[in-house]
Amino acid sequence: MRIEKTFIKDLLIVEPIVFEDERGYFFEAYSKTKFRDLGIDIKFVQDNQSYSKKGTLRGLHYQNPPYAQTKLVRVLEGEIMDVAVDLRKDSPTYGKSFSVLLSAENKKQLLVPQGFAHGFSVLSDTASVMYKCDQFYNKESEGGIKFDDPSLSIDWGISLEEAIVSEKDQILPFIENCNSLF
Structure with missing residues (x-):
C-alpha cells in the first residue's frame, strides 16, 4: 500500500x-498490519455501503465526539x-475542503479522520460506495454542513441545480x- 498526504494534515489518500x-x-x-506499518493504527468497527444514481450528492456529514x-x-x-472539510477549529486548514476522484477503476481510497465533514457526488451512471468506520453511528451526535456553502x-x-x-x-x-464540537 502507498499513502499520499494531502495539503490537510491527517487526510490521506490510500492506494x-x-x-x-x-x-x-x-x-x-x-490490512490492519500494513496500515499500522504506515503509522495508521485505527480499529474499524462498522462497514457502510451505499448505492446511488448519477447526480446524487450525499453530505456533508459528521458525528460529534464522543462518537466522531x-x-x-x-x-x-x-x-x-x-x-x-476540516472542522478542527485549532487546525490551520479549518474550513478548507479537499476533493478527490475515487473510482472502481483507480481503486484509490480516502482516509477521512475524526474532525472532518464528509460527502460525495456520483459522476457515473451509478456508484456503490463502501466505507469503514472506527465508531458506531449515533443519531444524537450527527451534524452536517450544507453542500453549497459559498464559503x-x-x-x-456535477450541476448543483x-x-x-x-x-x-x-x-x-x-x-x-x-x-x-471539534
Whole structure:
C-alpha cells in the first residue's frame, strides 16, 4: 500500500498495490498490519455501503465526539467526487475542503479522520460506495454542513441545480452555523 498526504494534515489518500493478470485483479483494500506499518493504527468497527444514481450528492456529514468517526472510503462500482472539510477549529486548514476522484477503476481510497465533514457526488451512471468506520453511528451526535456553502466553494463535478439531494441535506447549515464540537 502507498499513502499520499494531502495539503490537510491527517487526510490521506490510500492506494493499494494491485496484482493483475489475464483473470482480472486482486488487491488488499485494508490490512490492519500494513496500515499500522504506515503509522495508521485505527480499529474499524462498522462497514457502510451505499448505492446511488448519477447526480446524487450525499453530505456533508459528521458525528460529534464522543462518537466522531474516522472513515476509509472506497468505490466498488462507478465513480464519485469524494469531499472532506476540516472542522478542527485549532487546525490551520479549518474550513478548507479537499476533493478527490475515487473510482472502481483507480481503486484509490480516502482516509477521512475524526474532525472532518464528509460527502460525495456520483459522476457515473451509478456508484456503490463502501466505507469503514472506527465508531458506531449515533443519531444524537450527527451534524452536517450544507453542500453549497459559498464559503467552501466546493466543485462537486456535477450541476448543483440538477443534483439529487435529500431533504435532510438541503436544510443543513453553512459551516459558520454548524454545531461541530471539534
